Amino acid sequence: MPNTIQALLADPQLLRIEADTLQKRLTPSLKTAAKQAWPEFQTRLQQVLPELLALYLELYGELFECSYYLEQLLKQLAKSAAVRPDYLRAEDAQPQQWHQDEHALGAACYVDLFAGNFQGLKTRIPYLKQTGINYLHLMPLFKAPEPNSDGGYAVSDYRSTMPKLGSMAELADLMHELHQQGIRPVLDFVFNHTSDEHRWAEKAKAGDPLYRDFYFFFTEAERDRYAPTLREIFPEIRRGSFTLEAKSGLWVWTTFNSFQWDLNYANPAVFNAMADEMLFLANQGASVLRLDALAFVWKQAGTNCENLPKAHTVIRAFNAVTRIAAPALQFKSEAIVHPDDVVKYIAPQECQLSYNPLLMALLWNSLATRKTRLLTESLQRRFAIDPQCSWVNYIRCHDDIGWTFDDQVAWQIGINPDHHRQFLNQFYTGRFPGSFASGVPFQLNPVTGDCRVAGMLSSLAGVEKAQAEQNSQHLDHALARIYLLNSIILSIGGLPLLYMGDELGIQNDYSFSQDPAKKDDSRWVNRVAVSDQDLAKAADSNHLSGRIYQQLQHLVKVRSQLPVLGRGRTDILWHANQHVFVYQRELRGQKVLCLVNFSEQVQACGDLPGNAWTDALSGLRIDGNHLTLTPYQVLWLVAR
Numbered sequence: 114m115p116n117t118i119q120a121l122l123a124d125p126q127l128l129r130i131e132a133d134t135l136q137k138r139l140t141p142s143l144k145t146a147a148k149q150a151w152p153e154f155q156t157r158l159q160q161v162l163p164e165l166l167a168l169y170l171e172l173y174g175e176l177f178e179c180s181y182y183l184e185q186l187l188k189q190l191a192k193s194a195a196v197r198p199d200y201l202r203a204e205d206a207q208p209q210q211w212h213q214d215e216h217a218l219g220a221a222c223y224v225d226l227f228a229g230n231f232q233g234l235k236t237r238i239p240y241l242k243q244t245g246i247n248y249l250h251l252m253p254l255f256k257a258p259e260p261n262s263d264g265g266y267a268v269s270d271y272r273s274t275m276p277k278l279g280s281m282a283e284l285a286d287l288m289h290e291l292h293q294q295g296i297r298p299v300l301d302f303v304f305n306h307t308s309d310e311h312r313w314a315e316k317a318k319a320g321d322p323l324y325r326d327f328y329f330f331f332t333e334a335e336r337d338r339y340a341p342t343l344r345e346i347f348p349e350i351r352r353g354s355f356t357l358e359a360k361s362g363l364w365v366w367t368t369f370n371s372f373q374w375d376l377n378y379a380n381p382a383v384f385n386a387m388a389d390e391m392l393f394l395a396n397q398g399a400s401v402l403r404l405d406a407l408a409f410v411w412k413q414a415g416t417n418c419e420n421l422p423k424a425h426t427v428i429r430a431f432n433a434v435t436r437i438a439a440p441a442l443q444f445k446s447e448a449i450v451h452p453d454d455v456v457k458y459i460a461p462q463e464c465q466l467s468y469n470p471l472l473m474a475l476l477w478n479s480l481a482t483r484k485t486r487l488l489t490e491s492l493q494r495r496f497a498i499d500p501q502c503s504w505v506n507y508i509r510c511h512d513d514i515g516w517t518f519d520d521q522v523a524w525q526i527g528i529n530p531d532h533h534r535q536f537l538n539q540f541y542t543g544r545f546p547g548s549f550a551s552g553v554p555f556q557l558n559p560v561t562g563d564c565r566v567a568g569m570l571s572s573l574a575g576v577e578k579a580q581a582e583q584n585s586q587h588l589d590h591a592l593a594r595i596y597l598l599n600s601i602i603l604s605i606g607g608l609p610l611l612y613m614g615d616e617l618g619i620q621n622d623y624s625f626s627q628d629p630a631k632k633d634d635s636r637w638v639n640r641v642a643v644s645d646q647d648l649a650k651a652a653d654s655n656h657l658s659g660r661i662y663q664q665l666q667h668l669v670k671v672r673s674q675l676p677v678l679g680r681g682r683t684d685i686l687w688h689a690n691q692h693v694f695v696y697q698r699e700l701r702g703q704k705v706l707c708l709v710n711f712s713e714q715v716q717a718c719g720d721l722p723g724n725a726w727t728d729a730l731s732g733l734r735i736d737g738n739h740l741t742l743t744p745y746q747v748l749w750l751v752a753r
């Protein structure tokens with residue numbers, strides 16, 4: 114091993130020696146295992162090491178032990194590559210733009226709520242395939258504190274699973290099976306924090322200085338250097354971002370719940386330890402890791418400690434690690450922050466995939482206001498991303514809806530952003546007169562008045578209310594809204610992500626309020642169980658669930674016949690009618706023009722360029738002159 118990293122950077126020849134020395138240092142059994150994987154590994158090391166080194170130096174270059182930690186990291190990479198299963202190594206060699214395919218369709222579920230356990234999930238593979246799903250996010254399934262673990266987002270051990278779901282070996286087996294069935298498994302990489310029951314946290318509590326440094330243990334004065342500029346994420350649960358640790362009498366950094374301890378990435382031991390956990394998960398079969406709460410991973414006094422430049426460096430360094438040791442692995446960014454910050458995580462060298470929280474929030478906004486200006490203006494600025502990357506477009510997920518649009522864009526079109534957020538919260542919690550929605554408020558901040566909304570798709574879109582009122586016209590409108598939302602995530606460009614249960618129109622589950630471990634977190638209202646009986650309704654067109662499911666299936670089918678809806682470029686178009694949303698997809702001269710009426714009134718759309726169009730959804734010929742859209746109508750127009 115060379116003594117200085119700079120030397121390596123200066124002379125690429127040394128990289129060769131680096132790889133050779135590394136190989137010599139492996140234990141005999143690993144050497145045998147590594148034999149096959151080694152040539153590929155060495156090539157990739159050669160290619161990516163300069164980049165990894167530069168990033169590592171940026172993070173840790175000033176530390177005396179930097180080269181020691183780097184050597185440790187490289188050994189870990191060699192070991193991980195050596196034990197990578199053959200079927201994953203075969204995937205490593207394939208192109209990785211599968212997420213841009215017109216067939217690509219994702220879903221997210223809690224294993225226990227959707228299928229009981231890992232075995233149960235296997236029996237649901239036919240249903241997933243029938244629905245067209247080929248990307249499946251299995252929500253946290255790791256060992257976690259009981260009974261409250263923030264829905265599993267407080268991990269006590271990244272290498273063990275919750276006993277009720279089955280063992281890690283069963284999970285690996287399930288993921289292998291999913292791969293064989295053409296479904297890419299997605300796991301969470303909850304890397305901003307561990308639970309306070311993780312063995313590192315336990316050691317820190319016991320006073321071990323090595324592990325104290327894995328976290329932030331602050332005196333009151335140290336805490337107060339950071340505290341004033343931080344945003345409160347869960348203000349209903351606990352004010353501030355710190356928790357007093359009883360034994361030490363020190364303050365531990367806890368951005369989320371008190372039992373979720375933020376990791377200290379300024380410590381290279383933390384980076385290395387988490388890189389090891391990450392590669393372990395990759396080798397169990399994960400195709401994608403969802404980088405949970407990634408905006409928070411770097412801290413600097415005097416800032417809000419979100420989206421800091423070094424947070425990007427950490428993620429890019431992890432990305433370089435995967436390109437060396439597990440290249441088929443991709444990252445999905447979970448940055449539910451300002452739109453300008455969301456896009457900064459998206460790059461082939463950072464996160465190839467990203468949730469699209471702007472689209473999500475503004476679709477709901479347009480349904481409430483029946484207007485599309487904010488949606489159009491915002492997306493015109495913030496939809497274009499690197500052509501090798503993809504948005505993950507979703508309508509609902511297991512979390513709340515935060516109204517993360519850009520205040521400046523709102524002001525420009527005459528909307529007061531704060532008042533508007535208040536309106537949206539009122540509207541979606543059903544308190545605004547005439548609202549169709551049945552949602553629940555989440556984390557009302559008593560000081561700022563800030564609040565978010567929780568609820569299942571069908572409840573928020575109006576099905577729940579219409580059924581309670583027994584109003585069939587309202588019910589039709591609610592179904593049309595669901596269809597409209599699905600049509601957009603399936604056609605606007607990116608990987609559409611369904612939230613299991615929504616495809617069947619399952620409504621809010623209010624029983625969480627009876628459960629002491631859940632009652633303080635209203636997101637449980639949209640974490641519903643899906644039974645065999647529920648799934649059986651998919652085929653029943655007389656049942657509401659069947660209607661919702663079959664409408665979705667129709668959209669999926671039509672999309673899969675139009676390659677332009679996969680890889681095509683997206684242009685968000687301005688339209689004179691402010692109730693109509695228009696965008697165009699284009700691929701090598703093939704075009705699809707999508708028009709969506711966000712109101713329950715007929716809307717005039719003027720004349721379209723050219724008049725010979727066919728609506729791919731209905732198969733009908735459409736005359737482009739004096740086009741009108743019926744209430745909530747969606748058109749996918751293809752030139753004849």
Ligand code: GLC
Pocket residue numbers: 263264266267303369405406447511512
């Ligand atoms: C992410 C998860 C959310 C969790 C938080 C803290 O935002 O989606 O459920 O509460 O991270 O881990």
Ligand code: GLC
Pocket residue numbers: 346406447448449450512513515565
């Ligand atoms: C996320 C977001 C926050 C969200 C929370 C949990 O990481 O940044 O706005 O509400 O975690 O849902």
